[in-house]
Structure formats: structure tokens, C-alpha cells
Amino acid sequence: MQEYAFMVHRIPVGILGGSGYAGRELGRILASHPKFEVAFATAKERRGEPFAVGDRELTLLAPDDAPLKSVELVFSALPHGASELWVDRVSSNGVRAVDLSSDLRPGHTSRDVPYGLTELFRADLVDAEIIANPGCYPTAILLALLPLLEGDHIESGALVTIDAASGVSGAGNAPRPELLFAEVAENFRAYGVGNEHRHLAEMRETVGRFNRDVDLLFTPHLLPVARGILATITVPLRRMPTDLLAVWQQRYAGEPFVEVREQLPALRDVIRRNVVRITARPVAHVRRPTVIVFSAIDNLVKGAAGQAIQNANVAFGIPETTGLLG
Numbered sequence: 381m382q383e384y385a386f387m388v389h390r391i392p393v394g395i396l397g398g399s400g401y402a403g404r405e406l407g408r409i410l411a412s413h414p415k416f417e418v419a420f421a422t423a424k425e426r427r428g429e430p431f432a433v434g435d436r437e438l439t440l441l442a443p444d445d446a447p448l449k450s451v452e453l454v455f456s457a458l459p460h461g462a463s464e465l466w467v468d469r470v471s472s473n474g475v476r477a478v479d480l481s482s483d484l485r486p487g488h489t490s491r492d493v494p495y496g497l498t499e500l501f502r503a504d505l506v507d508a509e510i511i512a513n514p515g516c517y518p519t520a521i522l523l524a525l526l527p528l529l530e531g532d533h534i535e536s537g538a539l540v541t542i543d544a545a546s547g548v549s550g551a552g553n554a555p556r557p558e559l560l561f562a563e564v565a566e567n568f569r570a571y572g573v574g575n576e577h578r579h580l581a582e583m584r585e586t587v588g589r590f591n592r593d594v595d596l597l598f599t600p601h602l603l604p605v606a607r608g609i610l611a612t613i614t615v616p617l618r619r620m621p622t623d624l625l626a627v628w629q630q631r632y633a634g635e636p637f638v639e640v641r642e643q644l645p646a647l648r649d650v651i652r653r654n655v656v657r658i659t660a661r662p663v664a665h666v667r668r669p670t671v672i673v674f675s676a677i678d679n680l681v682k683g684a685a686g687q688a689i690q691n692a693n694v695a696f697g698i699p700e701t702t703g704l705l706g
């Protein structure tokens with residue numbers, strides 16, 4: 381009987397920002413997580429509305445009414461600027477937090493908060509009280525670049541050129557005229573041009589840890605689909621490796637959520653899955669050795685809720701893939 385009670389005990393968790401795209405995705409994935417159980421979810425304008433966790437239906441609470449002390453972990457899917465205060469409130473109640481906003485990511489704070497790019501910083505996440513979950517674009521881009529950085533493959537002084545396109549859910553579900561169906565559908569455009577996008581800060585900080593002489597030039601685009609990111613990254617190399625793809629295959633051998641493939645990745649390969657899919661191709665007809673790396677993720681899963689749960693699994697000493705396969 382005692383053993384049965386132990387087996388069915390699940391760790392109670394809360395979701396701040398449950399009515400948003402990332403919060404709803406947390407609800408969807410956590411519904412079948414065998415170790416975490418959603419105890420509450422919050423909303424601001426949409427407080428009082430239903431919140432689905434699989435077959436269960438909770439009612440979205442105002443953040444001030446959230447029973448923070450009743451849970452062991454809170455996922456904050458609040459907008460940047462609003463999240464840090466709540467994460468600190470959670471933490472001051474002795475509860476752990478995974479922050480999906482940019483507030484506590486490298487380049488945005490002077491605080492030393494573990495950065496949840498799991499495949500790079502896994503050891504820092506074990507028992508972490510607070511984790512800063514990476515942005516969606518940085519997840520796709522940094523995981524694509526990581527083996528080149530670690531192996532010192534990139535030409536000194538290189539400009540790494542990143543063109544990436546995201547589905548519309550990347551912008552959240554607060555109403556904005558430029559995100560209306562008639563503006564987005566059958567259309568394609570760049571935004572945040574001029575290398576000023578907010579996600580550059582965490583990418584530059586992370587690349588900077590490798591002491592490589594590299595610049596990043598990042599241009600995001602708005603793709604007329606609900607979800608998914610495809611990044612196309614042009615990288616000048618010191619020399620072309622004999623077996624190019626082996627650079628990624630060796631680095632990510634044994635990584636459950638990184639799929640290195642010969643084929644070019646497409647959004648359909650990654651949608652609703654907690655994976656990044658990567659390939660690399662040498663470039664012909666240019667004077668210097670150059671590679672194009674392609675990386676695809678679901679912005680709401682590996683780029684947000686899925687990676688947040690992956691990080692929470694690591695923090696709680698639960699097998700990393702729990703609730704995230706299939």
C-alpha cells in the first residue's frame with residue numbers, strides 16, 4: 381500500500397501565464413507527464429476562463445490568487461518584464477521556477493541564473509532553484525552552432541549569417557494588427573532587421589563563452605504557419621571537415637532530443653515534438669570553405685514548453701525524457 385502511494389505521488393506544479401501559447405502548451409504536455417501534475421494555472425485578462433490539462437479542466441486564476449506554497453515548481457510563461465518579479469515571488473516561497481521569458485537569460489540580467497540550453501548546460505541545472513529557459517530562435521540557432529564552436533571550426537573573424545523564419549505563435553496571443561490572419565496568410569516578410577532582435581543578447585553571450593572571434597548577423601522572418609522555426613545559418617570555416625555531418629553526429633550522439641540527419645529538415649519533422657533537427661551542407665562556388673547549417677524546431681515545444689519540462693526533469697533528478705517522448 382505504502383509503495384503504491386509512492387508510485388502515484390506526482391509533484392504539484394503551477395503555470396503562470398496559462399492562457400498564453402506557451403502556457404497552454406505546458407498544459408498539453410504536462411497532461412501526460414507521469415511525475416508532474418498541474419495544480420493551478422493563471423491568466424491576467426482571461427482569469428476565470430477554463431484551462432485544459434488533458435481531460436481535466438482547471439479555472440485560470442489571477443496571479444495574486446495562485447497558491448504558490450501548494451506546489452514544488454512553477455513554470456513562468458509570463459511576458460518579459462512581468463516574469464522576473466513573479467519568479468522571485470515564487471522563489472521566496474521556497475518553490476523552484478523555470479522562467480520561459482527572457483528576463484533572466486544571459487545578456488538580460490546581471491544575475492547568475494542557470495541557462496537551460498539543456499544540451500550545453502545540463503550539469504548546471506541539477507537541483508537548480510531557478511532556470512532561465514532559452515528563447516525559441518536561440519534554441520534552434522545555438523544548438524546548430526554548438527559543435528562548430530566547441531570544435532573551433534569557425535574561421536577567425538567570421539560573420540555568421542542567420543536567416544530564420546518563425547510561425548506566428550512565436551509572437552504570443554495578445555492581439556496585434558500586424559498578426560491578423562489577413563496580414564500574415566499568403567505572405568512572408570522579415571522583421572526586426574538590422575541585427576537588433578532581442579534574442580541576439582543571449583546568443584551573443586552564449587557564443588562569447590567559447591572565446592571565438594565571431595560575429596552573428598540574425599534576420600528573423602514571419603512565416604504564415606501557426607508554429608515552427610527553420611533557421612538557415614551560413615558559417616565560414618577554417619577548413620572543411622572530411623566528414624562534415626560527423627561534427628554534429630559525434631557531438632550529439634546519445635542526445636535524446638537532437639536529430640542529426642542527411643536530409644534537409646522541414647517543419648513537419650519537428651512540429652509538436654521536443655526535438656531539434658539539424659543538417660549541414662558544404663557550399664559550392666565560393667572561395668572560402670563555407671557551410672550552411674539547417675535547424676528546425678517547434679517554437680512552442682523544444683523552443684519553449686518542451687525544453688522547460690526537459691529542464692525541470694533534470695532539476696528534479698527525473699529521467700530527462702520523462703513525459704516528452706511520443
Ligand SMILES: NC(=O)c1ccc[n+]([C@@H]2O[C@H](COP(=O)([O-])OP(=O)(O)OC[C@H]3O[C@@H](n4cnc5c(N)ncnc54)[C@H](OP(=O)(O)O)[C@@H]3O)[C@@H](O)[C@H]2O)c1
Binds near residue numbers: 427514549
Ligand atoms: N510563443 C513562443 O513561441 C515562445 C517561445 C519561447 C519563449 N516564449 C516566452 O514565453 C512567455 C510567454 O509567451 P507566449 O507566447 O505564451 O505569450 P502570450 O501568448 O502573450 O501569453 C502571455 C501570458 O501571460 C499573461 N499575462 C500577460 N501580462 C501579464 C501580467 N502583467 N501579469 C500576469 N500575467 C500576464 C497572459 O494572460 P492573459 O491571456 O489573460 O492576458 C497570458 O497568460 C514570453 O515571455 C515569451 O517570450 C514564448
